[in-house]
Amino acid sequence: MTLAPFGARLREAMDTRGPLCVGIDPHASLLSAWGLTDDVDGLEAFTRTVVDALAGTVAVFKPQSAFFERFGSRGIAVLERAVADLREAGALVVMDAKRGDIGSTMAAYAETFLRKDSPLFSDALTVSPYLGYGSLKPAVDLARESGAGLFVLALTSNPEGAEVQRAVRADGRSIGATMLAHLAEENAGETPMGSFGAVVGATLGDLSSFDLDINGPLLAPGIGAQGATPADLPAVFGAAVRNVVPNVSRGVLRHGPDAAALRDAAERYADEVREAVDGVKGA
Numbered sequence: 547m548t549l550a551p552f553g554a555r556l557r558e559a560m561d562t563r564g565p566l567c568v569g570i571d572p573h574a575s576l577l578s579a580w581g582l583t584d585d586v587d588g589l590e591a592f593t594r595t596v597v598d599a600l601a602g603t604v605a606v607f608k609p610q611s612a613f614f615e616r617f618g619s620r621g622i623a624v625l626e627r628a629v630a631d632l633r634e635a636g637a638l639v640v641m642d643a644k645r646g647d648i649g650s651t652m653a654a655y656a657e658t659f660l661r662k663d664s665p666l667f668s669d670a671l672t673v674s675p676y677l678g679y680g681s682l683k684p685a686v687d688l689a690r691e692s693g694a695g696l697f698v699l700a701l702t703s704n705p706e707g708a709e710v711q712r713a714v715r716a717d718g719r720s721i722g723a724t725m726l727a728h729l730a731e732e733n734a735g736e737t738p739m740g741s742f743g744a745v746v747g748a749t750l751g752d753l754s755s756f757d758l759d760i761n762g763p764l765l766a767p768g769i770g771a772q773g774a775t776p777a778d779l780p781a782v783f784g785a786a787v788r789n790v791v792p793n794v795s796r797g798v799l800r801h802g803p804d805a806a807a808l809r810d811a812a813e814r815y816a817d818e819v820r821e822a823v824d825g826v827k828g829a
């Protein structure tokens with residue numbers, strides 16, 4: 547079956563389930579707080595609980611691959627199963643693997659996550675453009691072919707990101723702004739929006755000096771454990787808030803293992819996001 551483009555599928559999911567993205571980040575400290583062992587059995591129980599509790603109501607999930615890779619092939623098997631179950635339940639999966647390499651190796655990463663028949667096929671993948679935006683071309687091309695999307699690291703939520711992303715090129719444009727401009731070009735003319743998103747941290751304060759109007763989604767991590775709140779979104783994103791997919795990982799996960807408590811936490815964040823977004827004129 548051919549998939550509609552990721553941008554269209556994401557817009558529909560945002561309209562029906564709301565824009566919240568719940569991150570699945572099975573930190574060792576969370577496994578312990580949930581009374582689970584820090585091994586593949588603990589990982590599996592944790593992941594299953596999150597999927598069973600939230601897959602039917604949350605629009606987007608972002609499993610963080612590192613927490614699964616740390617257990618080797620059996621950890622990857624847990625990730626594969628989670629991706630399949632989430633997608634089966636009608637949720638979208640953004641694989642957070644932050645891949646980025648020279649073009650020919652990038653093509654292999656793209657095959658891993660963006661080829662329709664791959665065991666780890668995901669609706670979208672986070673990628674790092676810091677080997678040059680053009681090095682991502684194989685992923686852009688395969689995503690287009692498969693109806694998948696990308697989230698390109700543009701302005702990350704961590705304070706260390708600024709030394710690279712705010713560095714200014716000879717033409718006066720910052721590196722982060724350059725990535726946003728590449729994405730705007732990628733998404734030009736697409737309706738309801740393009741499939742090539744930017745990662746822009748919710749922790750960054752006023753970003754009005756950047757053109758966030760890329761006609762594509764803006765994945766916004768940093769809410770909860772990193773200190774940002776849904777109420778910050780309008781001040782950070784302005785009118786572009788309509789395209790924001792706010793990610794919360796630990797802020798939701800710390801409420802487990804009780805399924806009802808996880809659902810309540812996700813619903814609270816979703817309500818706060820809705821309130822913040824609805825309050826923005828023109829959003």
Ligand SMILES: O=C(O)c1cc(=O)[nH]c(=O)n1[C@@H]1O[C@H](COP(=O)(O)O)[C@@H](O)[C@H]1O
Pocket residue numbers: 569571608610642644672701702703704745746747767768769770771772793794795796797
């Ligand atoms: O690409 C990401 O998802 C990402 C980009 C970024 O700028 N900052 C950031 O925190 N992330 C990821 O978003 C998640 C944030 O987790 P919490 O801080 O627990 O909500 C982690 O999986 C990070 O790897």
